[in-house]
Amino acid sequence: xxxxxxxxxxxxxxxxxxxxxxxxxxxxxxxxxxxxxxxxxxxxxxxxxxxxxxxxxxxxxxxxxxxxxxxxxxxxxxxxxxxxxxxxxxxxxxxxxxxxxxxxxxxxxxxxxxxxxxxxxxxxxxxxxxxxxxxxxxxxxxxxxxxxxxxxxxxxxxxxxxxxxxxxxxxxxxxxxxxxxxxxxxxxxxxxxxxxxxxxxxxxxxxxxxxxxxxxxxxxxxxxxxxxxxxxxxxxxxxxxxxxxxxxxxxxxxxxxxxxxxxxxxxxxxxxxxxxxxxxxxxxxxxx
Numbered sequence: 001x002x003x004x005x006x007x008x009x010x011x012x013x014x015x016x017x018x019x020x021x022x023x024x025x026x027x028x029x030x031x032x033x034x035x036x037x038x039x040x041x042x043x044x045x046x047x048x049x050x051x052x053x054x055x056x057x058x059x060x061x062x063x064x065x066x067x068x069x070x071x072x073x074x075x076x077x078x079x080x081x082x083x084x085x086x087x088x089x090x091x092x093x094x095x096x097x098x099x100x101x102x103x104x105x106x107x108x109x110x111x112x113x114x115x116x117x118x119x120x121x122x123x124x125x126x127x128x129x130x131x132x133x134x135x136x137x138x139x140x141x142x143x144x145x146x147x148x149x150x151x152x153x154x155x156x157x158x159x160x161x162x163x164x165x166x167x168x169x170x171x172x173x174x175x176x177x178x179x180x181x182x183x184x185x186x187x188x189x190x191x192x193x194x195x196x197x198x199x200x201x202x203x204x205x206x207x208x209x210x211x212x213x214x215x216x217x218x219x220x221x222x223x224x225x226x227x228x229x230x231x232x233x234x235x236x237x238x239x240x241x242x243x244x245x246x247x248x249x250x251x252x253x254x255x256x257x258x259x260x261x262x263x264x265x266x267x268x269x270x271x272x273x274x275x276x277x278x279x280x281x282x283x284x285x286x287x288x
Contacts, residue, residue: 001243002053002131004156006120006147007040008112008138009058009073009080010091011065012270014228017096020104029096036072037093037270038107039136039163042229046236046260047134048077049277050284052243055079057123059115061090072271081123088114101224101265107164112138117146129155132239136161141168148175161235162189178249180235196249198238200231208254217254220262229270234261237275241284252287259283 015029036045040058048054056078060066062085069090073080093107120143124133133151135144135158148158152175159178162169162185170189173179178196181189186199197209205218238257242249260275260283267273275283 002055002127003044003047003134003239003243004055004057004124004127004131005040005044005047005134006057006124006139007043007134007136008038008091008107008109009036009041009056009060009069010038010093010107011035011069012037012093012095012228014095014097014226014269017098019098020096020102032097033269033272035270035272036069037095037229038091039138039161039232042232042270042274043134043136043161043236044078045076045271046233046274046280047240049275050237050240050244050280051077051277052240055081055123057081057115057120059086059088059091059111061085061088061111063089065090065092077277082115082119086111086114095228095270097226097228097268101227103226103228105228107138109138113140115139117143120147121150124150127151127154127156130157132157132159132243134159134161134239137164137166137169141166141172144169145172145175148172151175159239161231163231165189178239180231180238182231198235198249198254200234206234206254206258208249208251210248213250215251215254217251217258220258222262222266224265226268226273227265229273230261230265233264233274234258237261237280237283240280244284245288255287256284259286 017029044056237260241253241256
């Protein structure tokens with residue numbers, strides 16, 4: 001069993017500010033870190049650290065950031081494809097973190113958009129029925145639909161985290177087996193008819209809805225330092241917990257995901273904040 005994550009990988013620049021800026025207001029800030037990020041990369045890295053065979057299909061640019069990304073990925077357990085760079089600049093995110101742990105993020109998409117459907121499908125060629133295709137909201141609706149359609153036709157399990165949200169993503173629910181959305185995305189996209197739906201509620205917790213069960217898991221209490229990447233950690237561990245036990249996402253998977261997200265929010269940065277392989281191994285053993 002293998003997880004294919006088709007998405008983006010970016011260079012994250014994190015800036016510390018007192019409060020998120022209002023329109024037209026200039027503020028002071030301090031650049032606190034530079035890290036690997038992007039929802040596709042974030043989720044793939046954490047899934048792979050859980051011991052799942054993970055393939056990340058994401059574009060890196062022909063620039064110094066692209067080379068830095070590729071070098072950084074050498075130390076992770078996943079496989080990054082394509083291994084060659086594209087002609088676009090590598091994608092980047094600027095993350096503003098406020099004193100209360102809140103954040104706002106600006107992300108470029110040129111490299112992700114340059115990753116054509118043909119390129120992605122070429123790196124899905126060895127996928128087998130029962131494997132996972134995981135996507136986020138960093139591709140166009142047409143590309144996202146085409147990939148999920150291909151996956152369903154080839155017997156893959158489809159997982160969707162529609163962030164950043166696009167209202168037209170609501171048309172894709174018939175192609176999705178597992179969806180993980182936050183409250184805003186749930187209200188905007190009205191997910192219905194999905195076999196497994198998880199709605200995250202930030203510091204409150206998360207809700208699992210299936211035909212067989214309706215379960216709420218409170219968030220693991222923790223002092224929040226930086227919430228960046230928490231949702232990606234949650235999704236990755238939710239999925240990995242279920243896959244490692246050979247079940248659909250369940251109450252225990254929610255507990256594992258909540259505990260992992262708590263580790264992430266207790267640290268600054270993106271990649272540097274994620275639970276380590278050892279931490280995840282110990283966490284995933286709880287409740288077994």
